[in-house]
Amino acid sequence: DGGITQSPKYLFRKEGQNVTLSCEQNLNHDAMYWYRQDPGQGLRLIYYSQIVNDFQKGDIAEGYSVSREKKESFPLTVTSAQKNPTAFYLCASSSSLDAYEQYFGPGTRLTVT
Amino acid sequence: KNEVEQSPQNLTAQEGEFITINCSYSVGISALHWLQQHPGGGIVSLFMLSSGKKKHGRLIATINIQEKHSSLHITASHPRDSAVYICAGSGGGADGLTFGKGTHLIIQP
Numbered sequence: 705d706g707g708i709t710q711s712p713k714y715l716f717r718k719e720g721q722n723v724t725l726s727c728e729q730n731l732n733h734d735a736m737y738w739y740r741q742d743p744g745q746g747l748r749l750i751y752y753s754q755i756v757n758d759f760q761k762g763d764i765a766e767g768y769s770v771s772r773e774k775k776e777s778f779p780l781t782v783t784s785a786q787k788n789p790t791a792f793y794l795c796a797s798s799s800s801l802d803a804y805e806q807y808f809g810p811g812t813r814l815t816v817t
Numbered sequence: 818k819n820e821v822e823q824s825p826q827n828l829t830a831q832e833g834e835f836i837t838i839n840c841s842y843s844v845g846i847s848a849l850h851w852l853q854q855h856p857g858g859g860i861v862s863l864f865m866l867s868s869g870k871k872k873h874g875r876l877i878a879t880i881n882i883q884e885k886h887s888s889l890h891i892t893a894s895h896p897r898d899s900a901v902y903i904c905a906g907s908g909g910g911a912d913g914l915t916f917g918k919g920t921h922l923i924i925q926p
Contacts, residue, residue, distance in 0.1 A: 746915075746916035746917050747914075748916070760912070805850075807862065808852075811858040
């Protein structure tokens, strides 16, 4: 079955540590996205990539980094510079043929203490 | 910057009631998405609209381009419809969606 996988579902880290969230898709989609969700707020765009080896900052990129070495993979690193990293992180992808329609992964809930 | 405003924020109704959730969006948005998020967090895309009306089962989504307004309706609501419903706008191109804050819907038996 085609889809997006994110791992792990729950992740716990100590403050000051970098952590990398995994996102893999087998939909052959060119574009991939990372969003952050906080209680009472809409999802906000962190980074997106329209093609391999290229990515752009979204609305809240500070304290995050990404890479896009393979079409299938778009890992997100939450660095120690991110002031409030505890949140729910969602990965999504879309086809270049239909950029309007995005498919979402199941999400990773990150807790930093 | 694109903006999406959604209402109501919370909605509790009895089983069988007709449900309406509203979404207004800004000028730069050319397509409107309705998404459903269950307590586990995963998001499912329900509809994507750039004009007119779409129906899937008991769910109906409409969009009025002139008024920049979209509605999601649920007919004969059921407790399993309880979820957060999110509208999101895209401006074309693969540069991500702008999301509303979501409507937390509870359908009581």
